[in-house]
Amino acid sequence: MTQLSSVTQFLDSLLDPQKYQDASLNGLQVETKNREIKKVCFAVDAGLTVIEEAIQQEADLLVVHHGLFWGECQAIRGALGQKIHLLMQHGCSLYASHLPLDGNMEVGNAAEIARFLSLSQVTPFCEYKGATIGASGTAPRELSFSSLLEKLATIPGASLPFLQLMFGNNERCSRIAIVTGSGAFALPVAVQEGFDLFISGEPKHEVFHMAQELQANALFIGHYASETFGVRAVAERIEQTLELKTGFIDIPSGI
Structure with a gap:
């Protein structure tokens, strides 16, 4: 069983978020009580439908390019509150990597x-x-x-x-x-x-x-x-290096 801390350390080492000045809060954005990672899902966006699909796939961690937090203090309510509630309720942590990726x-x-x-x-x-x-x-x-x-x-x-x-x-x-x-x-x-x-x-x-x-x-x-390329490449690295199950959630915006 791989610990959440081991996966986030691997991602931080690979992507080096400290190197970038970014509006995005890069790194682990939402940490749940579930510390044992069996499956990691990847997606471009942290949209509600993406999070629901990650939960459906029983992911313990969701890695995205566009996360939930962007440089400002945000009230945890409305759609943001709903997404964080779902992640916490189902034990799916969230990691984001914007400019580093x-x-x-x-x-x-x-x-x-x-x-x-x-x-x-x-x-x-x-x-x-x-x-x-x-x-x-x-x-x-x-x-x-x-x-x-x-x-x-x-x-x-x-x-x-x-x-x-x-x-x-x-x-x-x-x-x-x-x-x-x-x-x-x-x-x-x-x-x-x-x-x-x-x-x-x-x-x-x-x-x-x-x-x-x-x-x-x-x-x-x-x-x-x-921006589908980066998350797919990281998923491949996770599979090869940490031998974890992965999944790509493909919900195109058409934009």
């Missing part, structure tokens, strides 16, 4: 997308408050945008059709930069560093003119879809 080069969202696209020379990209939150790499050969789109369209939960802002040379691409989630702010960094394509999850309205004026290529595959 975006920027981690072993299991992070951006690095995992780079490997999914078979990029080589995968390196950290886009420094944010002292730590990098993205990844970049080089295609093994000049990759056509059409073949890249076909590959990305196979991502579970992908928001199709993708928003494509192609104002640069859009026939082939070699160097690709990635910041998952709501990463449109990093487009100028990608252009400045000479990347052919910038990939993120959810766009902002102003990114259209930004891409046009920078003569840049930007592709947005959906916030949710871009």
Whole structure:
């Protein structure tokens, strides 16, 4: 039987939350009386339906990318109170990892997308408050945008059709930069560093003119879809290292 403290220590060591300045309260957010972990569920969001499914799957721990606490003192009432009550009542603790799971080069969202696209020379990209939150790499050969789109369209939960802002040379691409989630702010960094394509999850309205004026290529595959990679990779590590049962709760937002 694996103790909750052992699992959280493993996650903290892997993800290094202290390295990041983040609005999210990264780490163990909800600790229940159940200290013996037999099954860990993983999800992108700590939504009510996600928590209910984790309980249905008899999870002792739920690990998410978007947790419940975001830098402010919150009253435990309403939907938040309901979610915490369910977790406590059913002995399912909650661990969250936001920016650490975006920027981690072993299991992070951006690095995992780079490997999914078979990029080589995968390196950290886009420094944010002292730590990098993205990844970049080089295609093994000049990759056509059409073949890249076909590959990305196979991502579970992908928001199709993708928003494509192609104002640069859009026939082939070699160097690709990635910041998952709501990463449109990093487009100028990608252009400045000479990347052919910038990939993120959810766009902002102003990114259209930004891409046009920078003569840049930007592709947005959906916030949710871009951030399933990290939790899946961590689940695999947990299975291999701690030999625990895991489950992925897939509830796409369509955003």
